[in-house]
Amino acid sequence: MNNQFRKRIEEHEEEDIQANEELEDPKESVKEGSTTAFFRKLFVEGVVSKESATDMLPFLVFICVLVMIYIANSHMAMKNIRSIDKLGKEVKELNWEYKSLKADLMFKSKLTEVAAKVDTLGLKELIEPPKKIVISKR
Numbered sequence: 001m002n003n004q005f006r007k008r009i010e011e012h013e014e015e016d017i018q019a020n021e022e023l024e025d026p027k028e029s030v031k032e033g034s035t036t037a038f039f040r041k042l043f044v045e046g047v048v049s050k051e052s053a054t055d056m057l058p059f060l061v062f063i064c065v066l067v068m069i070y071i072a073n074s075h076m077a078m079k080n081i082r083s084i085d086k087l088g089k090e091v092k093e094l095n096w097e098y099k100s101l102k103a104d105l106m107f108k109s110k111l112t113e114v115a116a117k118v119d120t121l122g123l124k125e126l127i128e129p130p131k132k133i134v135i136s137k138r
Helices: 004-023 026-031 034-045 050-108 111-119
Strands: none
Touching: 050 111
16 A cells, blocks of 8 residues: 555655756756755755655664763763762861871870879879789788
8 A cells, every 4th residue: 555645745746846947047056056966966866865864763863862871971970070089088188187186196195295284183193103002811
């Protein structure tokens, strides 16, 4: 079964094209640029027709979806790279803070520093060593 309406439309288009060719002057076709003539020949007369364009439509949609996925993937990758850099900087900052706090703690836990702090409380440093308490067994 052939589509009769399509045949009629194609016949009318062919008639219109023939009528237009008769009306056109040969000088006008010479005035057209070579690129215009190339594209006209490519799309109207040659390789890409309406039917082949509609046949390629699902493939073109598939290609467009793939391109959108590719773009989204690159955006997500850039976002991940930025977050990794941000977390790396935060880790370095926390590492520096840890080292400075550790150095402060080591300095404040020295015997002379502890003695100076407890001197204000009235405690003094022992001069004599501690005495050992011995309990005798009966």
